Amino acid sequence: MDAVVKKFPDFAEDRQASRPSRAEAEAAVETLLRWIGEDPGREGLRETPARVVKAYEELFGGYKLQPGDVLGRTFADVSGYDDMVLVKDIDFHSHCEHHMVPIIGKAHIAYMPDNRVLGLSKIARLVDIYGRRLQTQESMTAQIAAALASLLKPRGVAVLLEAEHMCMSMRGIRTKGSTTITTSFQGVFAEDAGLKDRFLSLSGYKA
Template sequence: MDAVVKKFPDLAEDRRTDRPSRAEAEAAVDTLLRWIGEDPSREGLRETPARVVKAYEELFGGYKLEAGDVLGRTFKDVSGYDDMVLVKDIDFHSHCEHHMVPIIGKAHVAYLPEDRVLGLSKIARLVDIYGRRLQTQESMTAQIAAALVGVLRPRGVAVLIAAEHMCMSMRGIRTKGSLTITSSFQGAFAEDSALKDRFLSLSGHRS
């Protein structure tokens, strides 16, 4: 667990000493509204700075948690089960760290137990923790895989993310509907091509 925490530190904790106040955050939203040509004093926008800051607390709540917070409890009594555990089609919403616009997609996460398993909801919560941060899809994929390896110590881990990036769909090249796919295969999934193919087939992304 220590290795995971050191590799992916809690950024909120690191920056707490110089974290702006809520009033300063709301003032920053007010500045942006004026910068785009709006009038923050008009009726529809008077409460917008406060609403945006409140929404950001939820959208970026992943900075308040670490992998160990949700992966700490495991179960050993699995009646000898030692095959793949796959949770697929995990919906997530994240934000691009370059433009701070949404990334919307699905994650597929699998592992091969060594002698312990996780509660299935823990995997979805792990995806949510890393999703609710400013991200690149590549980093998010690697972080999920590293957290499972570091905390659970399984025989193998596979993570595949397919997502649409609004920084491409809403601006720039505006390629609406295009998906970016990233993957990470650790342990047995990296060594056994048949196992990797089974994961890809079960997750709906067979090559």
């Protein structure tokens, strides 16, 4: 399982060391404004470079966090509970790594506990960490599943993401309303077709 997690490394210290300064980031935004034909000096755009950089700090804040920061604490007092734990309809926003435009969707995540459980908000925070990075939906699905399986060590993990990609809706083919579905099943969810179908049914997904 550790080998799987290593496919999706977290934000590296050497990247932090090579980060441009805030002033350089703002200058890059100003360059883009000029490139699209705008005048960065006009009243409505004078503060735009600073605002964009501040917004990016929030939108891409997932690079500053690690899955272990939110999944580190688990609870063993579960009164013998050993059935599926499902958190569904987790709203997330991410950005396509190819065009840097939004991905907007919902995540449905379940695990089969092995004597230990997570606080329910931890799962939503895990989705948020990976969402606030440049992504493909396929990678994000695999990253969430791998992190949950590695750090919690449950008997199984199921992840389903459904999202609309603005790179398809706003540009290119412009297929507004098209939804992409990706899944990852590990452990007993991969082995037991009935359990997988139950997860999909409870998530509200109909094939």
